[in-house]
Amino acid sequence: MDDAQITAFWKHHKQVWESSNATEMTNMGGMDTIEVIVPGRISGEQRSVLLSSLPADDGWLVTASNIGRDVHPNWWLNLKANGLRGEVRAANDRRTPVEVIELQGDAREEAWDRLTAAQESYKEYETKTTRVIPVLELRPVAG
Secondary structure (H helix, E strand, C coil): CCHHHHHHHHHHHHHHHHHCCCCCCCEECCEEEEEEEEECCCCCCEEEEEEEEEEECCEEEEECCHHHCCCCCHHHHHHHHCCCEEEEEEHHHEEEEEEEEECCHHHHHHHHHHHHHHCCHHHHHHHHCCCCCCEEEEEECCC
8 A cells, every 4th residue: 555545544444443432443454553642732732643553561562653754753743742641542442641652772673573573564664764763662651
């Protein structure tokens, strides 16, 4: 799929996710779908994005791949502007406040290997960009 097709698919996915109260399309290609919710860094309004994730301890492992574009995705920039804090909505409408840890070094490589094993397209995205694609762990925190 090209970038436009991927973007169109994710828009459709979000419509289904929202209309089903997070009970449909909760697993895509072996990875769980989560919704990351954070205030926009400019508007301050709540913004959300659906991401593919893998379990990590009590939280979630995701990547800010942005389909291999040379710019970070807005949701990642919003999280950084919000003190690396946000909220995750998981399957069946469960919501959890989270802190975001950008993995580095061996921890990043191990997580990247897990992500690319689950979704080979991440390897392709890596070849399309000059930036290092962030690998993030979203850890639950007390609300």
